[in-house]
Amino acid sequence: MMGVAAKKPYQLVSKETVNNHSLVKVGPATFGGSELMVIAGPCAVENREQVLCSAAAVAKAGGKVFRGGAFKPRSSPYSFQGLAEKGLELLNEVSRRYGLVVVTEIIDDYSLEAARDAVDMVQIGSRNMQNFHLLKLVGKSGKPVILKRGLSSTIEEWLLAAEYIMAEGNRQVVLCERGIRTYETATRNTLDLSAVPLVKELSHLPVIVDPSHATGVRSLVSPMSRAAIAAGADGLLIEIHPNPEKALCDGAQSLTLTQYDTLMKELAPVAGAVQRQLGTAYAVGI
Numbered sequence: 001m002m003g004v005a006a007k008k009p010y011q012l013v014s015k016e017t018v019n020n021h022s023l024v025k026v027g028p029a030t031f032g033g034s035e036l037m038v039i040a041g042p043c044a045v046e047n048r049e050q051v052l053c054s055a056a057a058v059a060k061a062g063g064k065v066f067r068g069g070a071f072k073p074r075s076s077p078y079s080f081q082g083l084a085e086k087g088l089e090l091l092n093e094v095s096r097r098y099g100l101v102v103v104t105e106i107i108d109d110y111s112l113e114a115a116r117d118a119v120d121m122v123q124i125g126s127r128n129m130q131n132f133h134l135l136k137l138v139g140k141s142g143k144p145v146i147l148k149r150g151l152s153s154t155i156e157e158w159l160l161a162a163e164y165i166m167a168e169g170n171r172q173v174v175l176c177e178r179g180i181r182t183y184e185t186a187t188r189n190t191l192d193l194s195a196v197p198l199v200k201e202l203s204h205l206p207v208i209v210d211p212s213h214a215t216g217v218r219s220l221v222s223p224m225s226r227a228a229i230a231a232g233a234d235g236l237l238i239e240i241h242p243n244p245e246k247a248l249c250d251g252a253q254s255l256t257l258t259q260y261d262t263l264m265k266e267l268a269p270v271a272g273a274v275q276r277q278l279g280t281a282y283a284v285g286i
């Protein structure tokens with residue numbers, strides 16, 4: 001039929017259904033509002049000292065959301081797989097001690113069940129973006145969720161994955177662009193920044209950017225973070241580590257705590273230029 005635009009296959013996610021920006025509120029954190037949510041934390045929860053000192057840095061810098069992996073989906077079965085329940089306990093301690101919102105990746109039914117009461121928000125990683133069973137479970141759980149774009153997924157596939165979660169009644173979905181696989185090998189992935197304004201045209205959901213996994217290179221994290229904010233991202237997801245050389249996972253892309261503090265200062269003028277704010281130190285116990 002000429003002149004009649006076909007409806008998008010992802011109606012709940014689409015701007016055709018909700019023609020403004022949705023806010024995803026998790027405790028004191030609001031995604032999609034004028035304040036930028038800069039999530040930070042170590043790729044993997046390794047031990048108490050590493051987690052608490054990373055969390056203190058996040059709280060001090062005005063961050064509201066702390067992320068650490070307790071269940072790690074690693075490319076190699078011989079790589080560190082995470083501390084599982086012990087890791088969740090440490091994340092829960094961060095929540096109690098600093099009042100930070102805590103996020104962790106879940107990889108299956110078991111980890112979702114274990115994370116349900118320990119953390120405030122869950123992440124579905126790239127490798128699971130089309131794990132439809134997991135998408136439905138997270139949808140049913142009602143837990144706020146960060147849905148990363150799949151390694152080689154189109155924007156439509158990504159939005160359909162979000163639709164799976166929303167179709168189960170969970171409206172608290174934050175999309176995360178984390179780079180896609182291209183022929184380029186100089187960076188870990190290729191950050192598709194055009195996805196940010198495009199997804200914001202297509203969907204009402206908040207969109208954040210993960211420059212750590214997108215580049216895999218520490219020195220590129222700050223420039224791509226600034227670019228992401230300039231492109232309209234609602235927040236960032238940054239990997240940090242007190243001693244990246246010793247990190248059990250993703251050390252090469254992790255910022256030191258000092259570099260993270262510098263990054264937060266470097267973001268301020270860009271945030272101001274797009275009429276967004278960065279949080280001011282809010283957390284308790286620092």
Ligand code: PEP
Binds near residue numbers: 069124125126178213
């Ligand atoms: C992670 O967030 O540590 C991770 C494994 O990311 P991704 O799913 O984007 O590869």
Ligand code: MN
Binds near residue numbers: 043044213239249250
């Ligand atoms: Mn990682």
